[in-house]
Amino acid sequence: MGQRTPLYDLHVALGAKMVDFGGWDMPLHYGSQVEEHHQVRSDCGVFDVSHMTVVDVTGVQAGEYLRRVLANDVARLTELGQALYSVMLNAEGGVIDDLIVYRTASGYRLVVNAATRDKDLAWLQAQAEGFAVELTERRDLAMLAVQGPHARERCAELVTPPRAALIRELKPFHGLAEGEWFIARTGYTGEDGLEIMLPAAEAPGFLNDLVGAGIAPAGLGARDTLRLEAGLNLYGQDMSETVTPMAANLAWTIAWQPAERDFIGRGALEAQRAGGGAETKLVGLVLEERGVLRAHQVVRVAGLGEGEITSGSFSPTLGKSIALARVPAGTGERAEVEIRGKWYPVRVVKANFVRHGKALI
Amino acid sequence: MSNTPAELRYAASHEWARLEEDGSVTVGITDHAQEALGDVVYVELPEVGKALAAGEQAGVVESVKAASDIYAPVAGTVIAVNEALADAPEAVNAAPYEAWFYRLQPANAAELAQLLDAAAYQASCDA
Numbered sequence: 238m239g240q241r242t243p244l245y246d247l248h249v250a251l252g253a254k255m256v257d258f259g260g261w262d263m264p265l266h267y268g269s270q271v272e273e274h275h276q277v278r279s280d281c282g283v284f285d286v287s288h289m290t291v292v293d294v295t296g297v298q299a300g301e302y303l304r305r306v307l308a309n310d311v312a313r314l315t316e317l318g319q320a321l322y323s324v325m326l327n328a329e330g331g332v333i334d335d336l337i338v339y340r341t342a343s344g345y346r347l348v349v350n351a352a353t354r355d356k357d358l359a360w361l362q363a364q365a366e367g368f369a370v371e372l373t374e375r376r377d378l379a380m381l382a383v384q385g386p387h388a389r390e391r392c393a394e395l396v397t398p399p400r401a402a403l404i405r406e407l408k409p410f411h412g413l414a415e416g417e418w419f420i421a422r423t424g425y426t427g428e429d430g431l432e433i434m435l436p437a438a439e440a441p442g443f444l445n446d447l448v449g450a451g452i453a454p455a456g457l458g459a460r461d462t463l464r465l466e467a468g469l470n471l472y473g474q475d476m477s478e479t480v481t482p483m484a485a486n487l488a489w490t491i492a493w494q495p496a497e498r499d500f501i502g503r504g505a506l507e508a509q510r511a512g513g514g515a516e517t518k519l520v521g522l523v524l525e526e527r528g529v530l531r532a533h534q535v536v537r538v539a540g541l542g543e544g545e546i547t548s549g550s551f552s553p554t555l556g557k558s559i560a561l562a563r564v565p566a567g568t569g570e571r572a573e574v575e576i577r578g579k580w581y582p583v584r585v586v587k588a589n590f591v592r593h594g595k596a597l598i
Numbered sequence: 599m600s601n602t603p604a605e606l607r608y609a610a611s612h613e614w615a616r617l618e619e620d621g622s623v624t625v626g627i628t629d630h631a632q633e634a635l636g637d638v639v640y641v642e643l644p645e646v647g648k649a650l651a652a653g654e655q656a657g658v659v660e661s662v663k664a665a666s667d668i669y670a671p672v673a674g675t676v677i678a679v680n681e682a683l684a685d686a687p688e689a690v691n692a693a694p695y696e697a698w699f700y701r702l703q704p705a706n707a708a709e710l711a712q713l714l715d716a717a718a719y720q721a722s723c724d725a
Binding site: 254265266269270271272458462527528529531550551553558577 | 637
């Protein structure tokens with residue numbers, strides 16, 4: 238038996254097919270993954286993401302510490318409630334994890350992946366030496382992601398007036414506390430929506446209210462196809478400790494300025510940049526024929542060599558198969574993918590297929 | 599609880615087989631199989647005229663989750679495939695015993711008797 242979130246019993250009662258995900262028993266779907274995917278794109282759906290790791294960083298040197306540990310710069314978070322997406326690198330410039338950091342009243346709040354919890358906490362703790370900071374893991378919190386074009390208005394109808402007001406006013410990529418809840422306008426689907434952290438004991442009641450109001454519960458399966466369509470990387474598949482952010486389509490998350498900020502991994506990234514950049518890049522692939530692209534299938538680029546699909550699936554929104562793939566840096570608009578011994582032509586596109594319900598390719 | 603019609607025969611690899619009046623055998627995948635696969639998004643069918651041995655790979659069914667091989671429950675020659683599945687693979691989830699994959703002219707119709715009956719198949723799924 239894996240670890241369970243406070244919502245486990247409710248998932249089972251809602252008919253979820255439970256699977257192991259990074260040591261957690263999580264809902265894969267509640268009947269149809271594709272249906273849940275469409276619900277999120279067209280209306281809204283709710284995901285239990287309580288398995289994710291929440292860490293509060295406090296202390297007088299919290300900012301200084303995070304400016305060392307993260308490749309993006311928390312000095313950009315000048316106002317309470319602002320959020321930032323960042324990677325955390327090792328000294329070689331490899332990605333230890335990706336995360337969201339929020340500026341809070343007491344310091345900062347990090348949300349890191351579930352499967353990487355142990356190594357992340359060990360790394361964060363090891364780097365904290367010499368800094369006046371305190372790291373507090375918030376196992377007392379559950380987290381629900383309510384995502385979709387109608388997510389905010391539907392949620393606002395079900396919460397207290399001050400929370401409803403906050404939900405209506407919250408700007409994209411901001412998060413603020415309201416009482417014991419922390420409400421953020423962030424997500425992993427390419428749609429508008431919220432990620433709500435709340436005391437574990439309150440989570441089943443709130444999920445019940447959401448589902449009771451007709452908001453479809455959605456599982457990890459839909460979460461994966463939604464994030465793939467949105468071109469959002471999944472740690473462990475599309476990036477890892479052996480890949481730099483430049484080779485993971487995440488160069489935009491590196492804050493090079495100010496030049497004197499010595500974040501971990503900076504030297505390695507600068508060396509790679511000075512050496513002509515990464516040898517590979519992460520791109521999107523679209524299969525025009527019938528079939529399904531899958532992780533680890535081989536990609537062939539004429540004249541340049543081979544690459545590999547890092548994430549692939551059927552895109553419910555586009556009705557065809559799409560993928561993220563790591564390919565030689567010089568790859569143009571065409572490539573081929575081997576599926577069961579046969580080579581299929583694919584279109585190479587920017588890794589961003591669907592945003593706000595609209596096809597981008 | 600998955601549906602396992604008593605009038606069909608089953609392979610442990612989760613295909614159902616139905617003996618038609620003309621002596622041909624229609625093959626599809628079971629309710630248990632479609633449920634385990636999740637939403638089916640693509641089906642690769644054998645070519646008409648292909649001779650298959652019992653247990654030989656006959657095609658592939660892909661769901662959002664994974665790709666799975668489908669096998670020939672008995673030996674025979676493919677005489678028809680369900681082209682409608684190309685445009686509506688989701689029919690496999692909606693009606694697994696109507697959304698047939700292909701039809702075989704069996705080499706030896708007696709082989710059908712060696713397949714599992716509904717109770718034995720159900721038991722193999724529950725094991």
